Amino acid sequence: MARARTYPVEAVVLQRIRMGESDLALTLLCDDGQQRRAVAKGARKPQGRLAGRVQLFSETRFLMARGRSLDVVAEATLKDPHTAVTASPDGVEAASAVCEVARHTSFEDAGDPFLYALLRRTLRAVGEALEADGPRDGLGPRTGLVVAAYTFKVTSHQGWRPATEACVECGDPSPTWFSAAAGGALCESCAHGVAGAAFGGSTGAAWVGSLVGLTFDELLRAPVDRATSDWLLEQAHLWAATQLDARLRAFEFLLGL
Ligand SMILES: [Zn+2]
Incomplete structure (x- = not known):
């Protein structure tokens, strides 16, 4: 059976690194205890869909899309911004x-x-x-x-x-x-x-x-x-x-x- 193209995961954002003009590379600690890396495209654009939704230290619900090397944030909802x-x-x-x-x-x-x-x-x-x-x-x-x-x-x-x-x-x-x-x-x-x-x-x-x-x-x-x-x-x-x-x-x- 093919793997689903998207999957939900809850995680804390441990690190954000600028990538290209407007993206962020995220390091996450996920609720299954695994560390994951993902790209939040356009997260540094003030008008972007993900702006303000991928904050450091925040507990966040993500919908991830599987990518070839890194997974990509499809949706992000802040759960507890601490x-x-x-x-x-x-x-x-x-x-x-x-x-x-x-x-x-x-x-x-x-x-x-x-x-x-x-x-x-x-x-x-x-x-x-x-x-x-x-x-x-x-x-x-x-x-x-x-x-x-x-x-x-x-x-x-x-x-x-x-x-x-x-x-x-x-x-x-x-x-x-x-x-x-x-x-x-x-x-x-x-x-x-x-x-x-x-x-x-x-x-x-x-x-x-x-x-x-x-x-x-x-x-x-x-x-x-x-x-x-x-x-x-x-x-x-x-x-x-x-x-x-x-x-x-x-x-x-x-x-x-
Ligand atoms: Zn001693």
Whole structure:
């Protein structure tokens, strides 16, 4: 039986790249957990049929037409534009870092619906965190915590789970350092032998464990200060860049690197 020429799919727009005069090449995370690329023809024309309908971070219902190399967007309907996220520069920066990690942890040939559910919840949580943090100078602690939590959750799901309960080298039960290169928590004496290990005090590694294990509802209620959140965000970036072996530019921008 011939494959249908069109198919419906729901997806979050992870990346938009300009193509030609008025088109956009989209990278999507679809509801089946697959990453897909598609062309939105004329999406940059102000009067175009797709103008304003293929926004970054938006949950969108697409009708796709199968193309020879790339599929083509036939129709697009915004389902949830995540306006709480896109309304502020901090929200856009945070969501950009999240979607960048999503691009590096999803694949074109492997469906995994958990990835889509986690990304949707994370984008909602970014909006909730921005509201809880309130207007401020610089990224708020809850917003940073959500980005760090997504990063550790999705990489853990894909097989890179940090060891947080004891020193990865010697098993010391009260680790005070953390290292992406070593794979997790370290005690003081083992940390001396690991370049780039970061001091996290008595709660640093446990916090990383909480980011993996707690729900976003629980994390959004947890009291967290800016220093802790900044430290966790830094470790999340190092963790993802190391395990995914990728340069994460949007994440670097969020950290001010
Ligand atoms: Zn040790």
